[in-house]
Structure formats: structure tokens, C-alpha cells
Amino acid sequence: MRVLVADDSMVMRRIVVRTLRQAGFDCEEIIEAADGRQAYETTLSESPDLVLSDWNMPEMTGIESLRAIRAAGSDVTFGFVTSEGSEEMRAEAAAAGAAFLIAKPFTADTFRDVLEQFVA
Amino acid sequence: MTEAMTAVLPSAPELAEIVDQVWASFLEGELTAVPEPDVTRPYAGCLIAWVSIGGGWTGHLSVVCSDAAARSIATDMFQLDDSEVTTAEVADALGEIANMVGGSVKGMVGATAVLSLPQVVLDAAALVSPETCRLVTVQAHWKDELLEFSLWERQPGNGGGK
Numbered sequence: 001m002r003v004l005v006a007d008d009s010m011v012m013r014r015i016v017v018r019t020l021r022q023a024g025f026d027c028e029e030i031i032e033a034a035d036g037r038q039a040y041e042t043t044l045s046e047s048p049d050l051v052l053s054d055w056n057m058p059e060m061t062g063i064e065s066l067r068a069i070r071a072a073g074s075d076v077t078f079g080f081v082t083s084e085g086s087e088e089m090r091a092e093a094a095a096a097g098a099a100f101l102i103a104k105p106f107t108a109d110t111f112r113d114v115l116e117q118f119v120a
Numbered sequence: 121m122t123e124a125m126t127a128v129l130p131s132a133p134e135l136a137e138i139v140d141q142v143w144a145s146f147l148e149g150e151l152t153a154v155p156e157p158d159v160t161r162p163y164a165g166c167l168i169a170w171v172s173i174g175g176g177w178t179g180h181l182s183v184v185c186s187d188a189a190a191r192s193i194a195t196d197m198f199q200l201d202d203s204e205v206t207t208a209e210v211a212d213a214l215g216e217i218a219n220m221v222g223g224s225v226k227g228m229v230g231a232t233a234v235l236s237l238p239q240v241v242l243d244a245a246a247l248v249s250p251e252t253c254r255l256v257t258v259q260a261h262w263k264d265e266l267l268e269f270s271l272w273e274r275q276p277g278n279g280g281g282k
Contacts, residue, residue, distance in 0.1 A: 008237065009216040010209065011197045015146060018199070056219075056235055083223025084235060104220045105145030 001119060002029040004046065006039035006062065007054040007081070012104075016052055016081055022108035025115065036060030040068045043076055050119055055082035055089070063096055070097045077118050081106070127177035127229045129255060129271060136258045138224040139269055142217060143262075147196045154259035157268070168244035169214040171222035175233035179273040180252060181222035183214060184244050189265035190214050211240040221269060251275060 007013045033039040037059035055062040085103025093101045099118050167190045170182040194205045194213035215238030226235045252272040259268045
């Protein structure tokens, strides 16, 4: 599985990758993006199998990035990993085409429970 | 009735619970809460990270700790040795702590609230914020260091202060 991890925090990108592996997911390639615009551009150029994205990022927010990705015709599996997990944000994410929203803080069990529905 | 009037801010025990959840997920060792926080503690020699919350309620969530504590936070989160951690990584890790705690606080204060990107200042004593009033403070010991988490409300024109 090729995974794009988008977060403006270096340490959170590191933690997300570590948690993916702890949860038992086989990641043959990890691609990183440090802001929403990079996430948008890299998703289109690299065609990952899964995008795990923060919401609140510079240049483009995660939700702006997702809308641009969908507008460009990509149906990549896209999920948020974000510090904000209100019902309003979950509804907004789903309406824009997100598969799930994982709120920080999270554990490997959280990743396993949520992601196994969407990835092989 | 406006959302500003109905914003529900976390109590000290609720803020402590949010911090505990972050710690249990990403850091080694337990936090030991300080029963009666000393809010007159000087910030000299400390780092501060904060996120701002706007919308129906306007304020900040701050995290203050010593350089040694911030380095320990970074080494735990990056899973690196202390000698390998850079100043940028220390700031990044402390900012992400503020972001996670602030994100949970934001979820309590109202649907229209907006969270800023985290900011980090390496000398907390150099930061002046005259238009805020501290509402909630939680202090805890961790690895022999004192950590402080505070919620500040913006009150334009009142002088505010620490």
C-alpha cells in the first residue's frame, strides 16, 4: 500500500506512520506532504492508495485539498487525522468525500478499527 | 443568544483529562497533577506553545514548560535520543501538543469556532499578551519537570494580563 501522510507537523507525520505500522498495515511506500497544497499536488502526481491528512494546515486546509482532489477527478481513499473531531466537521468531511475522520489523540487500535474497512 | 454567550469552556479537571489523553497516547511516563497550581510562577527560561481559538469564543490554549521538558517531549514523540533532537523538532513537538489539546478545547466551545496553527516561542517571558485573562490553569509534574496548560480568554480593552 502506498500512503500519503499530510500534516504540517513533522512529529505528527512520524507518529502517523509509526501508528500505521503498529496497527499492522503494510506500507510499501510512505509519501509525506507538509501542507494542503503539497497534499493536493502529490496526490494527483503520485496516485497513492490512501491519503491520511490533517485538517488545519497552511497553504490549503485539508478540506480544501480534498475538494480540489475530488474536483480533479481522483477517487483516492482520503481520511482525516486531526485534533478536531466535532460532529459538524465529520459531516463536512463526509460531504466532501472523506472516508473517515480520526481524532487526535489516537492509538494503533483506533487506526486498525477505522482503516481496515477501507484498505486491504 | 449568541454562541459567545453559550460557549462552554472546560473546567480544570476537564482540561486535565484532555491533557492526560494526549499523554497516554503519545508520551512515556505519567503526569502527576499539581493540586493547587501557582499561576504567579515566572516564565523566565521556559518555552511556550499556543493555539488560538476564534469564532463564537476567542482565546488561546497555551503550554509552558522548561527547555529540558520540551526536549523530553520531543524525544518521546520523535522516538529519538536527546542528542539527536533539533530545536526545530522541539518546537514542532511542543506546538503539536498545543494543537491536540487546543483542538479538543475547540470542540467544546462551539460549532463555529476556528483553530489557528500552533505558534511556539522559545522564551516565554518575552511574550506579552495584554488583552487576555487566564481562566483555567492545569499544572502537572512529568519526569521531574513542571508543565503548565492554560486557557486564556481575549478581553479587548481591559488590560487583561497574567
